[in-house]
Amino acid sequence: xxxxxxxxxxxxxxxxxxxxxxxxxxxxxxxxxxxxxxxxxxxxxxxxxxxxxxxxxxxxxxxxxxxxxxxxxxxxxxxxxxxxxxxxxxxxxxxxxxxxxxxxxxxxxxxx
Amino acid sequence: xxxxxxxxxxxxxxxxxxxxxxxxxxxxxxxxxxxxxxxxxxxxxxxxxxxxxxxxxxxxxxxxxxxxxxxxxxxxxxxxxxxxxxxxxxxxxxxxxxxxxxxxxxxxxxxxxxxx
Numbered sequence: 036x037x038x039x040x041x042x043x044x045x046x047x048x049x050x051x052x053x054x055x056x057x058x059x060x061x062x063x064x065x066x067x068x069x070x071x072x073x074x075x076x077x078x079x080x081x082x083x084x085x086x087x088x089x090x091x092x093x094x095x096x097x098x099x100x101x102x103x104x105x106x107x108x109x110x111x112x113x114x115x116x117x118x119x120x121x122x123x124x125x126x127x128x129x130x131x132x133x134x135x136x137x138x139x140x141x142x143x144x145x146x147x
Numbered sequence: 148x149x150x151x152x153x154x155x156x157x158x159x160x161x162x163x164x165x166x167x168x169x170x171x172x173x174x175x176x177x178x179x180x181x182x183x184x185x186x187x188x189x190x191x192x193x194x195x196x197x198x199x200x201x202x203x204x205x206x207x208x209x210x211x212x213x214x215x216x217x218x219x220x221x222x223x224x225x226x227x228x229x230x231x232x233x234x235x236x237x238x239x240x241x242x243x244x245x246x247x248x249x250x251x252x253x254x255x256x257x258x259x260x261x262x263x
Contacts, residue, residue: 039189041194048263061165069251071254076256076257076259077256077257078151078188078238078254078255078257079238079240079252079254080254080255081251081252081253097150118149122191124190124191135192135252136192137189137190137191138189139187139188140189140190
């Protein structure tokens with residue numbers, strides 16, 4: 036059974052810092068991995084999707100990497116801004132049955 | 148482009164009562180998902196539809212939860228009877244296609260259920 040964990044659970048940084056969020060998964064047979072953002076009281080917004088054959092994806096100040104063999108993904112946020120404050124979740128889709136498994140999320144606060 | 152719509156946004160009921168949630172996916176999206184998100188946890192997939200057929204309902208507590216997607220568009224999720232542990236946000240999501248590695252899911256705002 037696939038399990039997804041995220042470290043740290045919460046993070047508070049001053050504006051302008053570069054930061055890294057971590058995601059680990061137990062079964063490397065994944066179809067893809069996605070990073071989502073969730074604002075309080077709202078649904079999830081997809082940030083980046085990495086196919087199993089890819090090693091990284093970039094969008095603006097965001098860069099996500101994937102190392103399937105070690106079961107890890109990182110989300111790098113450059114020059115953080117207060118508007119980046121949200122919960123960031125990673126999710127993996129496995130190869131077996133279209134099963135999406137989410138991590139518990141990292142709650143990020145960027146202080147002005 | 149209109150997003151995924153859900154209603155109601157909030158619902159408070161007493162245990163053993165029944166409740167239903169409604170979802171309207173993005174137009175043209177074949178795949179629809181219902182997730183349960185308990186406070187402090189990531190969403191857990193309850194059921195996935197491809198058009199009006201069920202693809203995966205392995206984590207749906209079938210003794211009390213049911214879902215349908217008539218005509219392959221709107222969907223309803225029902226809980227009968229509700230338990231205290233059903234208090235959560237119920238998220239609906241849709242995607243254009245099935246098992247396409249580049250396809251992403253679009254989420255609605257969710258329905259926050261409180262069971263007293």
